[in-house]
Amino acid sequence: MNYYYDPKSFVPINVYRDNYDEVAEDFLKKYCPEALTMPMAVPIFDIARKKIQLTVIDTEQLSENRDVLGTIAFFDGQIEVYDPGTKGTIAFDVKRGTVLIDCTINNEGRENNTMAHECVHWFIHRNYFSNLRKKAVDSDIAFRCPVRGFNGNDDLSRDEERMENQARGIAPRILMPKITTKIKLQELFVAHSYSTENPNRIAVLTDIVDELAMFFRVSKESAKYRMVDLGFMSYEDSLEIYNYDNNGAFEWDADTHPLTVKSSDRPLTRRINMGNAFYEYSKNEQFRETLQRGRFRYVENAFVIDNEKYVYKNDDGELRLTPYARQHPEECTLIFTYTINLDFGSAGKVPSNMMGLLTRVETSSKKLPKYTHNVQNDLVIENAATFKEEFEKKYARFVATTKTFSQRAAEHMAAQKWNATIFAERTQLEPNNYYRIMRNETNHPSVETVLAICIGLQLSSMEREELLALAGHKLQNSPKHFAYSLIFDTYKIMSVHDFNAAYASLEIEPSGKLPLRTA
Known part of the structure; x- marks a missing residue:
């Protein structure tokens, strides 16, 4: 048949339930013409791999509830x-033309139907995704195909619904072509001497369903609905055969929706803005502990291992990801899972009388990146640990020191050949502070004074902790101090002005800014 596509979206607009068999026939004419003349099990996996040249992966579980059977990447x-081990989701790298079949499917018929379903998407829906990619590089890259619908709550377009319904209707018709399935059914009805007057006719129909499913290597539910579709069984009789709460109807034009993967808004991300990073740092102890080890830098909206293999300084003194880091993000950057944050106003928590009823109340919500220990993050942390020799040397020196704050600060300044003028320029503190430190007269300065000196000296997080401790301070669990830690632990702050700009971007108490020296 001739296919007509919407000129704006490139969705096929003349593919309906009435001509699903024609589309299935077109598919088989191209990839398995013998199935149109002789009853046979369609070798759908061989077609996908050898003729369509798709890469098929069946080693991954696609969803926690096992409600997603297949995914195809365009x-x-x-x-x-x-990831069952961490009970969370992780990112899986795919190439164009990759099909993932859920590894928990334990029924050959469902596997075959899922594979046929993804082949339909490739056969008639590729143009839709190509068109999206031309419009925006961060557009959808794949279809994730669930077992059933999602109660109409998904934010999906009518185009996506139409394409998913087309695939659901066409897939079983590829596996059981109209003409050859009729031939096989006629043989089975004769072999079983079927009669509508037979008091055991439901049992006979059940046997025919079983044999049809076994022959075409489809599920029993799919075989049953194909018999109804071709007029070999009444709908009323079908309700008495393998009626698993209509669980098989997903293969036959059920009112369901696809779940598309959007690279700009998917459940996993390596990118996180500073505001969201601060929120997560304040609330998530695991995330704080990971960053406080001093092994990661915040570079280009990502938390990257602080090593020259992954991070470099450009001519303007700004930190940038190396080409290697861009090509191997899974090796060096932390990954976050998007979660829904519900805002119930000033209460700060879900009211007890609303527990379990969230879908029935009006709330404002937004997706926030959340850090968790999972397989990917654990691998990145292990990799970061391989660069820990310098860190451990600094830590040993920190533990062993018995000097005062002024003595230790003076050592740092002498190593960098500072004088009073450089001190004032780099720290934005008055020059007399320099002389007091050199005379060992300043041993209990404020937190802000210590941080200004650390910024001017470009000290590491461990060296900062050392000076704070010698001055009698420890950063506390307050928004201001959380901000100080996050900025120091992950930013490459070049000046007090840079520090204040980063602090201001978090939009918390203004008093946390470091004081600037008047000209």
Whole structure:
């Protein structure tokens, strides 16, 4: 048949339930013409791999609840898969033309139907995704195909619904072509001497369903609905055969929706803005502990291992990701899972009388990146630990020191050949502070004074902690001090002005800014 596509979206607009068999026939004419003349099990996995040249992966679990059976990628990118070990999702790198079949499917018929379903998307829906990619590079890269619908709550377009319904309707018709399935059914009805007057006719129909499913290597539910579709069984009779709460209807034009993976708004991300990073740093002890080890830098909106292999300084003194880091983000950057944050106003928590009823109340919500220990992050942390020799040397020196704050600060300044003028310029403190330190007269300065000196000296997080401790301070669990730690632990702050700009971007108490020396 001729296919007509919407000129704006490139969705096929003349593919309906009435001509699903024609589309299935077109597919088989191209990839398995013998299945149109002789009853046979369609080798759908061989077709996908050898004739369509798709890469098929069946080693991953695609969702926690096992409600996603298959995914097909139309462009290179990452698709989330479920990790039973960490009970969370992780990113899985895929190339264009990759199909993932859920590894927990334990029924050959469902596997075959899922594979046929993804092949339909590739056969008639590729143009839709190509068109999206031309409009925006961060557009959808894949279809994730769930077992059933999502109660109409998904933010999906009518185009996406239409394409998913087309794939659901066409897939089983590829596996059981109209003409050859009729031939096989006629053989089975004769072999079983079927009669509508037979008091055991439901049992006979059940046997025919079983044999049809076994022959075409489809699920029993799919075989049953194909018999109804071709007029070999009444709908009323079908309700008495393998009626698993209509669980098989997903293969036959059920009112369901796809779940698309959007690279700009997917459940996993390596990018996080400073505001969200501060929120997570303040609330998540695991995330804080990871960053306080001093092994990561915040570079280009990502937390990257602080090593020259992954981070370099450009001619303007700004930190940038190396080409290697851009090509191997899974090796050096932390990953975050998007979670829904519900805002119930000043209460700060879900009211007890609303527990379990969140879908029935009006709340404002937004997606926030959340850090968790999972397989990918653990691997990155292990990799960061391989660069820890310098860190451990500094830590040993920190533990062993018995000097005062002024003595230790003076050592740092002498090593960098500072004088009073350089001190004032780099720290934005008055020059007389320099002389007091050199005379060992300043041993209990304020937190802000210590931080200004650390910034001017470009000290590491460990060296900062050392000077703070010698001055009698320890950063506390307050928004201001959380901000200080986050900026110091992950930013490459070049000046007090840089520090204040980063602090201001977090929009918390203004008093946390470091004082600037008047000209």
